[in-house]
Amino acid sequence: MPIKFGPHRICSFPMNKPLSIMIVAGEASGDSHAARLVDALREQHPATELHFYGCAGRKMKAAGVEAIVDAEGMAIIGILEVIRELPMFLKAFRKLKSAALERRPDALILVDFPEFNLRLAKTLSKSVPKVIYYISPQVWAWKQKRVQDIKHNVDQMLSILPFEKAFYSEHGFEKVTYVGHPIAGSVKPRIGRKEFCERHGLDPQRALVTLLPGSRRMEIKYTAPVLAEAGELVRSQIEGLQLVVALAPSRSKDDFESAVFRGGVRKEALEGLVYVNGETHEALGSADAAAVTSGTATLEAAVIGTPMCVVYKVSKLNNAAIRPRIKIDTFGLVNLIAGHKIARELIQNDLTAQSLAEEIRRLLDPQVNERFRAELESVRRSLGKEDASKLAAQAVARELDLASD
Template sequence: MAGRRLRIALVAGEASGDLLGAGLLEELKQRFPDAEFAGIGGPRMQAAGLEAWHDSSELAVMGLAEVLRHLPRLLRLRRRLSRRLLDWRPDVFIGIDAPDFNLGLERRLKQAGIRTVHYASPSVWAWREGRAAKIGRSADLVLCLFPMEPPIYARHGVDARFVGHPLADAFPAHPDRAAARERLGLHDDPPVLAVLPGSRLGEIRRLWPVFIEAARLLTLGVPGLIVAVPAADAACRAAIEQGLDGSQLANVAIYDGQAHDIMVASDVVLLASGTAALEAMLAKRPMVVGYRISALTYRLVMWLGMMRTSRYSLPNVLANEPIVPELMQHDCTPENLASAVMGWFGDPDARAALLPRYEHIHAKLRGNASASAAEAVAGLLAK
């Protein structure tokens, strides 16, 4: 319609998508100050100017088994949203993370003549590569956070751009450990183990008991050890505190958020696989990665042969070799985790050798990601 303001629709799932979306939205507003922004987002995107038709928490579902339980509700939400978007006719639609929800939505909008972007690429390096072609049928443009992803899409004729990772922009090259400890009230330089059992209640229920016992075993070999745990929100804090009831783990400090400071302040990090592993690498801390998914999800993934990688954590994927221990599913036991963490505490040479590897990866991931992503979207709009 002549004289109509530019319309940009965005749909983000979970806190990580909300963070990506907020940075992108702020950059898009600088380029298109009169544009309208609407869709699904969390508090950061809403603060940046998104008219939220739904909150991103409605999409926060993980794992095959969990998705199956919520599938009817999610399908109803996607149908309603699709109709509303087709009526609104945005100039571009940007699906942010949540591929199980967004890719189907993008495909329908693309078929209706609406330009579509997917930000960021799902882990095509971990799952079957044929997904790249499927994603290309949904998205006119794929924005990638990691440099190894665009070549995979190129083999399938999909336009994909590496824009850098916003977290690499957010972390300094040399984090200030002393300042982080001061902010957290950790005085007298005690040994600190950062423990991050996940930001979802399902993750915490599966991993926190295992991590608690691993930390308890470590206190036997590391005198004065403080276990620092960030809670993503009030519900996570309640689950973490409940898990401690009856445990024999002492010297636990639970913080509301402050995950970045806790990692920087720590000597070693014990964490759930995922974005937290990337954050620990950017914080320049040795880590041990442990993860368990539900038994049903694990059986389905193995039965379907969906995994195409033997490396799960991002530091190992980006280094293309195992630079940090990762203990998955049946290997994720308190004894194995404690032994791997103790290896870092007891080997300063190994910790020192890890630092230049981290710094090299950090430099490759820096690219003013939000601005680069906005430029790519602007280029698509200009076509």
């Protein structure tokens, strides 16, 4: 069959033909999900030569993706912050556009990163046989007009949240496949509480709270001071309480402490904190409770079964610009999937050292803790049990008419 591009593109690739796929992710979580998708495609089609290139972070490069653009440094939030880095984004956009027009990939896979990737889809949709979007933009939360762009420029949306397929259907877009959330089959602590505590000089018999300040610099800038101050306050109220700061692989102890000092918090608030890097799942699995920056990490905590408080804070300017455009009153993904507020959300002005310390104390109450863990079971079931990356790879293969090897 011939290849036809446009609003109703049709394409068919010869069996076992070498395929060239551009894949674009711009944040740490997207980099991780994209890398697992690449691995799953190669595992399911070992006899097909697959060449991946695009915007890649550390994990995608380790999975063999050629980095036309390095994703490190692309994870930026905030209006002023994005404006300051606009030349970087424009340069990355031009490089990817040029690479696509020159190399003519058989497919374009866009992973999350909506402000950048939806523009790329619009620019390249008439030049690439198939545009597949993995991890839907949160159009159900804000800027719903983006659904129209998705209708015109995306051939298949791979959804990771159970309510998204129905949302798109209500808005006239049916080319949606729910594959489950990537973390459902991949989030599991590698070691238990006893070994984790031994590794980091902690006492497994004493209460332990894990603090997740986020992976983006701007998240850490605004959450770290409150987390540190709340930690100091609750430690003064609960004898023997242990606090672990779980840092993303791309962040350091210096990032956290610098943010705390810039936030005007005294250095005593940092005393006794234990830092771990790249051990988020282990830190959550070992914790009695956690304070988690809103995002995918709340679902990781849910899958692991850790009672949590959802926290988030941005600059006053960003909050004033963005908050009125958000159409939902629930921020935490764990609460959106549950359909009601399991976890308390401390957002913007509600996030103070006092409010967070109070919620941590509440979560450490044995009866509250037990009830919370039981409620998280419904969230785990909603996310599915199968490996979403493998299901996503199967959906990509169907879209590209890839036969099983």
